[in-house]
Amino acid sequence: xxxxxxxxxxxxxxxxxxxxxxxxxxxxxxxxxxxxxxxxxxxxxxxxxxxxxxxxxxxxxxxxxxxxxxxxxxxxxxxxxxxxxxxxxxxxxxxxxxxxxxxxxxxxxxxxxxxxxxxxxxxxxxxxxxxxxxxxxxxxxxxxxxxxxxxxxxxxxxxxxxxxxxxxxxxxxxxxxxxxxxxxxxxxxxxxxxxxxxxxxxxxxxxxxxxxxxxxxxxxxxxxxxxxxxxxxxxxxxxxxxxxxxxxxxxxxxxxxxxxxxxxxxxxxxxxxxxxxxxxxxxxxxxxxxxxxxxxxxxxxxxxxxxxxxxxxxxxxxxxxxxxxxxxxxxxxxxxxxxxxxxxxxxxxxxxxxxxxxxxxxxxxxxxxxxxxxxxxxxxxxxxxxxxxxxxxxxxxxxxxxxxxxxxxxxxxxxxxxxxxxxxxxxxxxxxxxxxxxxxxxxxxxxxxxxxxxxxxxxxxxxxxxxxxxxxxxxxxxxxxxxxxxxxxxxxx
Ligand code: GDP
Numbered sequence: 187x188x189x190x191x192x193x194x195x196x197x198x199x200x201x202x203x204x205x206x207x208x209x210x211x212x213x214x215x216x217x218x219x220x221x222x223x224x225x226x227x228x229x230x231x232x233x234x235x236x237x238x239x240x241x242x243x244x245x246x247x248x249x250x251x252x253x254x255x256x257x258x259x260x261x262x263x264x265x266x267x268x269x270x271x272x273x274x275x276x277x278x279x280x281x282x283x284x285x286x287x288x289x290x291x292x293x294x295x296x297x298x299x300x301x302x303x304x305x306x307x308x309x310x311x312x313x314x315x316x317x318x319x320x321x322x323x324x325x326x327x328x329x330x331x332x333x334x335x336x337x338x339x340x341x342x343x344x345x346x347x348x349x350x351x352x353x354x355x356x357x358x359x360x361x362x363x364x365x366x367x368x369x370x371x372x373x374x375x376x377x378x379x380x381x382x383x384x385x386x387x388x389x390x391x392x393x394x395x396x397x398x399x400x401x402x403x404x405x406x407x408x409x410x411x412x413x414x415x416x417x418x419x420x421x422x423x424x425x426x427x428x429x430x431x432x433x434x435x436x437x438x439x440x441x442x443x444x445x446x447x448x449x450x451x452x453x454x455x456x457x458x459x460x461x462x463x464x465x466x467x468x469x470x471x472x473x474x475x476x477x478x479x480x481x482x483x484x485x486x487x488x489x490x491x492x493x494x495x496x497x498x499x500x501x502x503x504x505x506x507x508x509x510x511x512x513x514x515x516x517x518x519x520x521x522x523x524x525x526x527x528x529x530x531x532x533x534x535x536x537x538x539x540x541x542x543x544x545x546x547x548x549x550x551x552x553x554x555x556x557x558x559x560x561x562x563x564x565x566x567x568x569x570x571x572x573x574x575x576x577x578x579x580x581x582x583x584x585x586x587x588x589x590x591x592x593x594x595x596x597x598x599x600x601x602x603x604x605x606x607x608x609x610x611x612x613x614x615x616x617x618x619x620x621x622x623x624x625x626x627x628x629x630x631x632x633x634x635x636x637x638x639x640x641x642x643x644x645x646x647x648x649x650x651x652x653x654x655x656x657x658x659x660x661x662x663x664x665x666x667x668x669x670x671x672x673x674x675x676x677x678x679x
Pocket of ligand 1: 289570581583605
């Protein structure tokens with residue numbers, strides 16, 4: 187009953203419904219054109235408008251990317267000073283968004299997808315700071331143009347920029363006087379109103395301020411239009427906030443007629459694991475998952491420390507039992523003879539830093555027979571014990587595991603975890619989310635089916651761009667709602 191891998195029946199399928207362009211060297215990045223062989227079907231198809239805009243954006247990256255005259259000129263201007271007008275204001279000049287991703291790989295991936303959408307919406311070329319590992323574990327997404335920020339980029343130490351730097355968007359907004367409400371802090375700000383900025387830095391760290399978050403209401407006309415260089419630090423998924431900005435509404439509607447698979451489509455366009463990672467993915471899949479009748483992913487992320495916790499194991503078992511994702515076990519050995527074609531098989535892919543949960547689940551189904559007669563096999567690719575983000579081999583395993591989670595049929599994830607968001611989002615799978623335990627007790631209910639496969643935005647704005655006042659941003663439009671796992675978070679549904 188195995189259906190993996192499927193041979194895509196048409197070029198269109200191999201190119202993921204037009205998301206991808208042909209013409210890349212296939213061998214240098216096998217995952218790009220081979221991923222369709224490992225997927226049943228696209229969970230959502232790209233709209234014709236999205237496909238058109240992606241092609242336009244590729245042309246922009248080619249026109250403006252590293253190695254072009256436009257890039258050289260823009261980088262040289264950055265070395266001097268931008269006076270706030272003039273440079274970059276004519277439509278043909280290139281404008282840039284430099285993304286500085288940080289924290290864990292799941293965070294990085296969500297940041298990359300969000301920044302890419304913002305770059306498409308605002309006509310900026312996206313360049314990626316290469317201090318962290320994404321440049322080593324993903325292929326180049328744009329044909330004929332690199333998305334890696336050249337090492338000669340004049341602004342140094344990008345990883346150390348914070349919202350406190352004079353170039354910060356927060357001071358730009360505070361200095362404006364009208365439109366954005368300026369609290370007392372703005373008046374006392376040491377930053378002169380019309381200082382010479384070489385670039386604008388947008389801090390979207392989860393600790394960013396009210397003024398930083400006004401970025402989400404910026405229509406690009408007012409503050410950012412003329413800034414050729416926008417540098418951005420973010421560790422999360424900010425796409426839901428873009429859907430709250432009236433300036434982008436029409437375009438986003440055309441790009442994504444269905445709002446529940448924005449990350450899925452962006453990730454499949456942008457993120458292609460390098461050959462080494464693809465080897466980790468396909469070999470594990472072929473060895474342990476491919477031949478099962480059904481695959482279940484269980485992603486375990488514990489935020490209270492790396493030691494094993496009984497209440498987390500209890501939560502996993504309660505969730506998979508109550509939601510009928512795994513069969514119950516019986517105490518007696520079954521008396522009936524084995525089925526002719528062999529038992530129905532269920533492969534469970536578990537991921538986590540610890541192997542303790544995996545050992546326990548595996549023992550459960552080794553020690554006892556299932557009530558359904560199914561044969562349950564349990565697998566875990568790695569147990570790294572501790573988070574070591576930034577180390578290439580560690581991050582390669584993390585990416586391989588997120589990707590493998592996305593190759594299952596059903597998935598249980600840990601609330602609050604961007605690792606889990608990426609796993610389910612990549613797979614086009616609406617997860618069962620385990621709520622984050624409090625006081626070391628398994629919550630009741632242990633988990634709940636999410637409303638969509640979209641990631642949760644953890645640090646959303648609480649400001650209504652239209653009304654220009656504070657608001658419950660989970661109530662402004664039907665397709666942006668609060669998350670299942672984080673009551674103040676926002677997600678697309
Ligand atoms: P989050 O912290 O759960 O939101 O996810 P992140 O991916 O941003 O950061 C957690 C990091 O810890 C990952 O990127 C990995 O480096 C590591 N990690 C956590 N869980 C796992 C896992 O199940 N497998 C592997 N290989 N690494 C993990």
